[in-house]
Amino acid sequence: MSIVPDLVHVFPLPLRVVPEPLEDLASLLSRTAVQMEYKQVNWLLRPEDGAYSRLDPAVCFLLEDAAYHYLGHLLQLNEETLYKLTFHRFLMQMHAPDEVQPSPSGYLQRPLFFPNGHATHALFLPKSASRVCPRCLAEEPVCSVLYWNIRPVVACLKHRIFLVDSCLHCQGKIPLLRSAITHCPHCSHTVAAEITASHPPSNSLRTRCFCRARP
Numbered sequence: 771m772s773i774v775p776d777l778v779h780v781f782p783l784p785l786r787v788v789p790e791p792l793e794d795l796a797s798l799l800s801r802t803a804v805q806m807e808y809k810q811v812n813w814l815l816r817p818e819d820g821a822y823s824r825l826d827p828a829v830c831f832l833l834e835d836a837a838y839h840y841l842g843h844l845l846q847l848n849e850e851t852l853y854k855l856t857f858h859r860f861l862m863q864m865h866a867p868d869e870v871q872p873s874p875s876g877y878l879q880r881p882l883f884f885p886n887g888h889a890t891h892a893l894f895l896p897k898s899a900s901r902v903c904p905r906c907l908a909e910e911p912v913c914s915v916l917y918w919n920i921r922p923v924v925a926c927l928k929h930r931i932f933l934v935d936s937c938l939h940c941q942g943k944i945p946l947l948r949s950a951i952t953h954c955p956h957c958s959h960t961v962a963a964e965i966t967a968s969h970p971p972s973n974s975l976r977t978r979c980f981c982r983a984r985p
């Protein structure tokens with residue numbers, strides 16, 4: 771999203787959503803696109819003239835100050851709210867001296883993870899990759915959660931099942947930024963999975979641990 775239009779010519783989106791606690795920015799954008807009845811999440815950026823820039827697939831690493839202003843204007847969210855939808859918010863709770871450095875000119879003047887930083891590689895999935903909890907996506911509120919994409923986090927603490935990074939239907943990798951957070955962008959199959967008594971979770975921690983204990 772390096773080309774940011776003049777805000778004088780941009781109107782806030784008429785239909786918006788309220789961020790959920792620990793929701794990620796990609797999820798908020800997807801939910802907003804659904805509210806707007808847009809088929810593509812990229813249409814959030816100046817769809818009226820077809821000349822919009824593409825959203826960066828790694829939108830949760832949003833860096834540029836102008837991009838914060840632009841998205842904040844479109845979504846009517848202040849800078850702090852937007853910042854808390856990005857991975858950068860974790861820097862407020864951790865010691866990462868290599869990452870906490872003055873932001874270059876043009877970047878948001880808050881603690882930021884930089885793309886080539888050591889902590890960025892150590893802590894997060896590669897750029898636009900993501901993991902999801904299929905059961906969380908089948909429950910209200912339907913949104914993706916920031917910590918699902920922290921590399922050492924492999925399971926949903928609420929449902930005690932492994933997070934998945936691929937569509938169970940087509941095996942395609944689930945990207946962070948997708949037009950509907952509950953559906954695979956490759957095959958349109960749902961990635962949400964309601965658990966019923968007759969359909970127990972196939973990837974439950976209990977199942978995997980049992981299998982590992984008896985190779």
Ligand SMILES: [Zn+2]
Pocket residue numbers: 903904905906907926927928929930
């Ligand atoms: Zn879950």
Ligand SMILES: [Zn+2]
Pocket residue numbers: 937938939940941942954955956957958959
């Ligand atoms: Zn798929």
